[in-house]
Amino acid sequence: MFISSIVLTNFKSYQSASFSFSPSLNIIHGLNGMGKTNLLDAIYCVAMTKSYFGTSDRQMIHDGQAFFRLESKLLKGDEELSLIVKYQQGGKKTIQKNGNAYDKLSEHIGVVPVVMIAPNDLVLIDGLNADRRKFVDSTISQINHSYLNHLVLYHRLLKQRNALLKRFQEEGNFDPILLKTYDLKMEMPAQYLYKVRQQFFMEFTEKVQQQYATLSQRRESVDIRYVSSLEKGDFLQLMQDALQHDRYAGRTNVGPHKDKIECKLEGRMAKTFGSQGQKKSLVFAIKLAQYEVIRKSMSVKPLLLLDDLFDKLDHRRVDQLLSIILKGNFGQVFVTDTQLDRLEPLLMDLTGDYVEIKIDDLHVE
Amino acid sequence: MKVQSKKLEGVVNAFATLPGIGKKSALRIAIHLLADNTDKKSIFKEAVEALEGVRNCSCCYNLSDEEICAICKDPRRNASVVCVVEHIQDIMAIEETGQFNGLYHVLGGVISPIEGIGPDDLHIESLLSRVKRGNVREIIMAVSPTIDGETTIYYLSQKLGELDVSVSQIARGVAFGGELQYTDEITLGRSILARIPYAINGKS
Numbered sequence: 001m002f003i004s005s006i007v008l009t010n011f012k013s014y015q016s017a018s019f020s021f022s023p024s025l026n027i028i029h030g031l032n033g034m035g036k037t038n039l040l041d042a043i044y045c046v047a048m049t050k051s052y053f054g055t056s057d058r059q060m061i062h063d064g065q066a067f068f069r070l071e072s073k074l075l076k077g078d079e080e081l082s083l084i085v086k087y088q089q090g091g092k093k094t095i096q097k098n099g100n101a102y103d104k105l106s107e108h109i110g111v112v113p114v115v116m117i118a119p120n121d122l123v124l125i126d127g128l129n130a131d132r133r134k135f136v137d138s139t140i141s142q143i144n145h146s147y148l149n150h151l152v153l154y155h156r157l158l159k160q161r162n163a164l165l166k167r168f169q170e171e172g173n174f175d176p177i178l179l180k181t182y183d184l185k186m187e188m189p190a191q192y193l194y195k196v197r198q199q200f201f202m203e204f205t206e207k208v209q210q211q212y213a214t215l216s217q218r219r220e221s222v223d224i225r226y227v228s229s230l231e232k233g234d235f236l237q238l239m240q241d242a243l244q245h246d247r248y249a250g251r252t253n254v255g256p257h258k259d260k261i262e263c264k265l266e267g268r269m270a271k272t273f274g275s276q277g278q279k280k281s282l283v284f285a286i287k288l289a290q291y292e293v294i295r296k297s298m299s300v301k302p303l304l305l306l307d308d309l310f311d312k313l314d315h316r317r318v319d320q321l322l323s324i325i326l327k328g329n330f331g332q333v334f335v336t337d338t339q340l341d342r343l344e345p346l347l348m349d350l351t352g353d354y355v356e357i358k359i360d361d362l363h364v365e
Numbered sequence: 366m367k368v369q370s371k372k373l374e375g376v377v378n379a380f381a382t383l384p385g386i387g388k389k390s391a392l393r394i395a396i397h398l399l400a401d402n403t404d405k406k407s408i409f410k411e412a413v414e415a416l417e418g419v420r421n422c423s424c425c426y427n428l429s430d431e432e433i434c435a436i437c438k439d440p441r442r443n444a445s446v447v448c449v450v451e452h453i454q455d456i457m458a459i460e461e462t463g464q465f466n467g468l469y470h471v472l473g474g475v476i477s478p479i480e481g482i483g484p485d486d487l488h489i490e491s492l493l494s495r496v497k498r499g500n501v502r503e504i505i506m507a508v509s510p511t512i513d514g515e516t517t518i519y520y521l522s523q524k525l526g527e528l529d530v531s532v533s534q535i536a537r538g539v540a541f542g543g544e545l546q547y548t549d550e551i552t553l554g555r556s557i558l559a560r561i562p563y564a565i566n567g568k569s
Contacts (some may be wrong), residue, residue: 145550160516161478163478163479178520181523185516
């Protein structure tokens, strides 16, 4: 599957621009601040309905304009897809697939599988568990639609339960039956999320280990562990046990929204003990594992978006990463870089076709 | 749009607060009434004033001109079955079907702590005391199949579980005349789980 073209209107730094892509490798180069990352984000938005960087819909509109629009054409097997993302300030964002708008944007997740690697991905190691959960949720949601529905249901009920606990606190009263109602309603989605996450990690951890071994060419061991409060017992019992704590804190303290994902190198927390180089390799291994899991379960090669991958890396590492990308079994790949010269020698050896896209101030080639 | 008369502007602003009426429609109505020389204005005035007399039925919270509404008072209706709905409009919709001969109970919404709506803000206590009084044998939950609607049903059935009454819920499934392939997966999944025995000539 690949995206053949995209037209950007009032999207981030672009007022109006259109691009055509190669089904294999696309090199996007140009100076800093010209919009290379924004072009990748536009592609990501067409696939995942929102910005990779957490930019709000409003902030994605070009300065001084009232709307943005992304229009793209894709080929998925024999099927031609036309996807249009539209957002008007104050309105609702819509996505049209072949002319029909989705009722819910979440229905679109998984139609265009995608994996993006960007410099801020180090949060997967250095950030909070919430960042890692977000990554896991977005990965599983792409391959399992039911997961996303359960996730939405669980979080909606969790929000209501927390609001209820706050209300009890403020009003100094308590309704055990109403609170229990939320526990009972949350049990099914909670158990489901736990079970699916558990299954996911059985495969995922092994894949990360494989990828890390080839990447680092070192012997250090890496481990990714999923730790859930639900391991300790039955969800309803756990909720019952945490009741006093919940009432005191005014929020829910156990459940899948508190699940942890631990990344370890040589048995020690990567966050604290890993070097910058090790962390970068680990992030890359995690992303390649994500790619593998999605490819395997959907039998489709996801789009691979690589933003500024070679930044701050020495020549040897750039060569190594590039050869992985070029020789790997990937589908359509997008690479951004400020320096074309360091890529060119390697591209000379490349047999397949590729497209160079130069982005600068005045025009787009 | 600038209106040159303060009085007219007041009327326009008042109309524009109504649901479905924007500023332009409000102005159109106001100018129409202004130019009208029949007794339309006084008919409207009386009609709106008469709203003061409309109240909620003290038993089921349906709209009524009297203490007890026409449905609750009707001796031909089956008082042992009570259908629980969110809004008054839901009663009108169910009455349209002509399929229900019992009584109603209007909750006035669904439980949603985020919006600050708890059980005490709804007509739940009065439903429980209706059941406690004894002649209700079945409660039919006809609440919207949303997350908050389902939670409310769950809560109510726990409360009613302590009492001697059976609780049922309206069926959810594929719309009549609808095509299966266009039905969303949740609805379709549910209708398969909650399938019913096939009846030939009404006999199963």
